[in-house]
Amino acid sequence: MIRNLLAVIAVINIGGGVWMLVDPQGVISWVLEVQGSGAYEGELSLASLGELRAVSGLITMLGVVILRALWSLEFAAWLQPLAWCFLGISLARLSSLLLEGGFSPYTFGMGLIEATTAWLLGIHSQRQLLALEEEDDEEYDDEEDEEDSE
Numbered sequence: 837m838i839r840n841l842l843a844v845i846a847v848i849n850i851g852g853g854v855w856m857l858v859d860p861q862g863v864i865s866w867v868l869e870v871q872g873s874g875a876y877e878g879e880l881s882l883a884s885l886g887e888l889r890a891v892s893g894l895i896t897m898l899g900v901v902i903l904r905a906l907w908s909l910e911f912a913a914w915l916q917p918l919a920w921c922f923l924g925i926s927l928a929r930l931s932s933l934l935l936e937g938g939f940s941p942y943t944f945g946m947g948l949i950e951a952t953t954a955w956l957l958g959i960h961s962q963r964q965l966l967a968l969e970e971e972d973d974e975e976y977d978d979e980e981d982e983e984d985s986e
Contacts, residue, residue, distance in 0.1 A: 838960050839906050845953050846902035853896030860888040871942045898922075902957070909971065912964030919957035926950035 856863045864876050880888070902918060905911040930947035933939060 838956050838963075842902060842906055842953070842956055842960060845949075845956075846899040846906070849895050849899030849902070853892045853894075853899065856892035856895065857889050860885055860892070863888070867942065871940055906960070909964055909968040912961055912968055915957045915961035915964065919954045919961065922950045922954035922957060926954060 852863075861876070861880065864880075868874060868876050898918060898921060901914060905914040905918070926947045929943055929950065933943055933947075
C-alpha cells in the first residue's frame with residue numbers, strides 16, 4: 837500500500853515538474869487561482885523563470901529517483917535522503933505561514949502532503965533495508981551451511 841501511494845506521489849512530482857519546466861507562467865497562474873489570489877498579470881524575468889525551471893528539475897528528479905528506488909532492494913538506501921528532502925521542503929513551506937503571518941490552505945495542505953511523503957519514504961526505506969538485511973543473512977547462512985557440509 838505504501839509503495840503504491842509513493843508511486844502515485846512520484847508520478848505527480850514528475851508530471852508537476854515537467855509542467856513547471858514547460859509552462860512556468862501556467863503553474864504560477866494555477867497556484868494563484870487555487871489560493872484565490874487571482875491571475876498573475878505580470879511578466880517574470882529570465883532569472884525568475886530559470887529559478888522555477890531549476891526547482892522543476894529537482895521536483896521531477898525526486899519523482900524519478902523515488903520510482904527507481906521503490907521496487908529495488910539495491911536502491912532502498914536512496915529513499916532515506918529523499919525523505920529528508922521532502923521534510924525540508926515541507927518545513928520551508930510551512931515556515932512561510934509563520935514568517936508571513938497569514939494562513940494559506942494551499943500552503944498548509946502541500947506542507948502536510950510533503951511531510952507525510954517524508955514519513956512514508958522513511959517507513960518504506962526501513963522496511964526495504966530490513967528485507968535486504970534478512971536476505972543477506974539468509975545468503976550468509978546458506979554459505980555457512982555449504983561450508984559445513986564439505
